[in-house]
Amino acid sequence: MTITQLSYVLAVAEHQNFTKAAQKCFVTQPTLSMQIQKLEDELDVLIFDRSKKPIELTEVGKKLVTQARNIVNESNRIQDIVDQEKGFVGGEFKLGIIPTVMPTLLPMFLTNFVKKYPKVKLKIEELTTEEIITRINDGHLDAAIAATPLEQESIKERVLYFEPFVAYVPQNHRLHNNKKLETSDLDINDMLLLEDGHCFRDGVINLCKVFKNHNDDKFQLESGSIETLIKLSNEGLGMTLLPYLHTLDLPEKSKQNLRFFNEPSPAREVSLIYHKSELKMQIIEALQDVISGIVRGAIAFQNVQIISPLSK
Amino acid sequence: MTITQLSYVLAVAEHQNFTKAAQKCFVTQPTLSMQIQKLEDELDVLIFDRSKKPIELTEVGKKLVTQARNIVNESNRIQDIVDQEKGFVGGEFKLGIIPTVMPTLLPMFLTNFVKKYPKVKLKIEELTTEEIITRINDGHLDAAIAATPLEQESIKERVLYFEPFVAYVPQNHRLHNNKKLETSDLDINDMLLLEDGHCFRDGVINLCKVFKNHNDDKFQLESGSIETLIKLSNEGLGMTLLPYLHTLDLPEKSKQNLRFFNEPSPAREVSLIYHKSELKMQIIEALQDVISGIVRGAIAFQNVQIISPLSK
DNA sequence: TATTTTTATAGCCTTAAACTATTAATAATG
DNA sequence: CATTATTAATAGTTTAAGGCTATAAAAATA
Numbered sequence: 168m169t170i171t172q173l174s175y176v177l178a179v180a181e182h183q184n185f186t187k188a189a190q191k192c193f194v195t196q197p198t199l200s201m202q203i204q205k206l207e208d209e210l211d212v213l214i215f216d217r218s219k220k221p222i223e224l225t226e227v228g229k230k231l232v233t234q235a236r237n238i239v240n241e242s243n244r245i246q247d248i249v250d251q252e253k254g255f256v257g258g259e260f261k262l263g264i265i266p267t268v269m270p271t272l273l274p275m276f277l278t279n280f281v282k283k284y285p286k287v288k289l290k291i292e293e294l295t296t297e298e299i300i301t302r303i304n305d306g307h308l309d310a311a312i313a314a315t316p317l318e319q320e321s322i323k324e325r326v327l328y329f330e331p332f333v334a335y336v337p338q339n340h341r342l343h344n345n346k347k348l349e350t351s352d353l354d355i356n357d358m359l360l361l362e363d364g365h366c367f368r369d370g371v372i373n374l375c376k377v378f379k380n381h382n383d384d385k386f387q388l389e390s391g392s393i394e395t396l397i398k399l400s401n402e403g404l405g406m407t408l409l410p411y412l413h414t415l416d417l418p419e420k421s422k423q424n425l426r427f428f429n430e431p432s433p434a435r436e437v438s439l440i441y442h443k444s445e446l447k448m449q450i451i452e453a454l455q456d457v458i459s460g461i462v463r464g465a466i467a468f469q470n471v472q473i474i475s476p477l478s479k
Numbered sequence: 480m481t482i483t484q485l486s487y488v489l490a491v492a493e494h495q496n497f498t499k500a501a502q503k504c505f506v507t508q509p510t511l512s513m514q515i516q517k518l519e520d521e522l523d524v525l526i527f528d529r530s531k532k533p534i535e536l537t538e539v540g541k542k543l544v545t546q547a548r549n550i551v552n553e554s555n556r557i558q559d560i561v562d563q564e565k566g567f568v569g570g571e572f573k574l575g576i577i578p579t580v581m582p583t584l585l586p587m588f589l590t591n592f593v594k595k596y597p598k599v600k601l602k603i604e605e606l607t608t609e610e611i612i613t614r615i616n617d618g619h620l621d622a623a624i625a626a627t628p629l630e631q632e633s634i635k636e637r638v639l640y641f642e643p644f645v646a647y648v649p650q651n652h653r654l655h656n657n658k659k660l661e662t663s664d665l666d667i668n669d670m671l672l673l674e675d676g677h678c679f680r681d682g683v684i685n686l687c688k689v690f691k692n693h694n695d696d697k698f699q700l701e702s703g704s705i706e707t708l709i710k711l712s713n714e715g716l717g718m719t720l721l722p723y724l725h726t727l728d729l730p731e732k733s734k735q736n737l738r739f740f741n742e743p744s745p746a747r748e749v750s751l752i753y754h755k756s757e758l759k760m761q762i763i764e765a766l767q768d769v770i771s772g773i774v775r776g777a778i779a780f781q782n783v784q785i786i787s788p789l790s791k
Numbered sequence: 792t793a794t795t796t797t798t799a800t801a802g803c804c805t806t807a808a809a810c811t812a813t814t815a816a817t818a819a820t821g
Numbered sequence: 822c823a824t825t826a827t828t829a830a831t832a833g834t835t836t837a838a839g840g841c842t843a844t845a846a847a848a849a850t851a
Contacts (some may be wrong), residue, residue, distance in 0.1 A: 168557060169481055171839090185798060198840055200799065205838090210561045217798075220849070227564040234556055241550045245480060248546055249522045252539040483808090497829060510809055512829060517807090529829075532818070796849070803841080810835070819826070 170242050172206045173235040175199050180232045183221035256449045257286030263294040263311035267367040271412035280457045296366045303442050310451050314366045314476035315438040324438040328462040329471045331434040333414045334426040336406045347429045359396050359407040362389045366476035371408050374433050374474045434471035482554050484518045485547040487511050492544045495533035552756050568761045569598030575611040575623035579679040583724035592769045608678045615754050622763050626678045626788035627750040636750040640774045641783045643746040645726045646738040648718045659741045671708050671719040674701045678788035683720050686745050686786045746783035
């Protein structure tokens with residue numbers, strides 16, 4: 168039994184297809200088929216049920232795949248240990264970022280990070296929290312930036328910053344003349360929301376839930392981007408909430424519609440999250456360093472109240 | 480990097496000698512040397528410091544060995560999973576037993592176990608608790624029978640039975656005429672003890688500590704076996720405590736010197752212990768089944784008070 | 792039924808992992 | 822201090838493993 172064979176098994180289990188798996192492993196299909204057969208012979212057990220289309224794992228197969236993933240993960244760590252010893256921070260690193268953090272945070276730290284750690288090949292993907300959790304668990308992401316706490320047993324979190332919710336209240340809105348807002352002022356029914364799947368949307372809903380009843384799932388207007396949200400709001404279709412960093416580069420005119428909350432201001436907790444196996448920890452720590460350093464300058468709120476990003 | 484290479488590293492780390500390691504791995508010394516060199520080349524790091532005699536691990540080497548042990552352990556589990564699926568309970572199994580349990584418990588379950596699981600090649604070793612802990616941690620033992628609780632983070636325990644302490648009080652002893660004893664009757668200073676290293680000795684000391692001050696480490700007479708302890712006691716050199724199972728096959732004359740404790744009787748907890756990685760769990764469960772079944776007939780005490788086997 | 796997709800088999804080539812034999816280096820001993 | 826063990830490294834050879842291409846077989850789809 169070799170680590171290579173185990174990773175072949177993982178690839179087939181994932182793609183349910185020998186040919187595609189072979190491509191992902193950078194070998195030919197016969198090579199991969201042979202190795203898996205060899206392993207099955209050695210263990211004297213069928214890992215895959217080839218009669219099913221697409222191919223399925225047998226019952227033992229499922230257990231073996233779980234264990235194989237363990238072994239392959241632990242093996243990857245050998246290189247990690249060596250890298251750490253040498254002080255080498257490099258290699259490919261896949262980072263997921265949720266959509267409502269991406270456009271504001273990424274430009275702030277990316278240049279700095281690339282300059283400081285030129286050997287790291289960052290591959291960044293915009294993903295929803297749900298997608299991020301799946302991919303961290305199956306090893307397709309090395310880490311991600313998301314709103315926390317997520318309450319995931321398999322995922323560890325390191326808080327980067329707290330980002331207050333800022334209200335965007337258009338001119339004709341009942342709250343426009345309030346200088347500061349209370350969370351109790353909010354009414355989910357005149358609030359513009361992001362589309363389903365955004366955890367910022369869930370955060371806003373949770374925030375409103377605390378204080379008001381609401382017509383479950385009867386939101387009027389939803390949008391896929393915060394920019395559209397602002398435009399819709401300007402059209403007089405309701406107020407909305409923005410993450411603080413999004414308010415920094417608004418035009419002066421729009422800034423006049425911003426209303427902060429009285430302290431403790433509701434806020435989301437934004438964290439660097441990663442699998443509990445702690446693979447590539449050097450890079451994760453490098454990211455944390457750079458991002459915390461940058462954000463510390465931009466955000467300086469002390470007294471905040473964390474709103475959960477989970478839809479309950 | 481292969482699992483084979485990692486196990487070679489483990490062997491050298493353990494024996495601090497390439498030649499001996501090669502023997503243990505059933506390959507020639509050059510083969511093992513080459514593979515370790517290849518791994519060092521691939522990782523571009525020295526795992527062993529060959530300038531030291533005997534050979535030592537480098538700093539990275541130590542970390543790598545820890546991780547390698549993980550990987551090799553997890554790999555062994557693949558076969559475990561297959562075995563479990565097939566309902567196969569077999570293969571070599573190394574079991575440690577503490578000296579004060581060995582002579583009484585082993586004859587009770589061994590024949591039964593071998594009959595029920597003929598494919599398991601049991602290799603039994605008499606070892607002290609300390610030796611057992613070391614060997615379970617380094618993988619030289621698959622499981623052991625010892626007095627618990629041990630408070631070892633890396634070791635799991637499954638209680639087999641509670642074995643009361645029974646006093647052996649010779650004729651001329653001050654307690655001889657008491658029909659039953661209280662633990663408060665005990666005085667460590669007129670107690671015959673096993674030699675250092677036996678956890679039963681520590682249990683007895685802990686029991687006495689609870690109620691009396693004692694002359695620290697000023698025990699008069701010590702012995703390596705319980706049989707000798709009884710003989711010494713018969714010579715009028717003091718009373719002693721025996722584990723209940725040892726009292727069953729005493730000659731009738733000696734049995735008249737036995738004094739039980741009032742309930743709750745002090746007792747030791749005897750458990751099957753194994754590494755938290757839970758390798759060869761099928762065999763461990765088979766052992767537990769057989770032993771519990773046998774002992775249930777021989778021991779039927781309900782109301783006992785567990786005495787810790789740890790020397791504090 | 793024909794066509795495409797997908798896995799298994801056959802045969803070949805290259806590399807890697809094992810061996811034996813030997814050398815080099817170190818430690819132990821006379 | 823020279824000699825002898827002990828032990829790791831190197832050289833050269835053999836066998837086996839892992840890879841490839843080409844092709845056949847089986848299954849799914851048109």
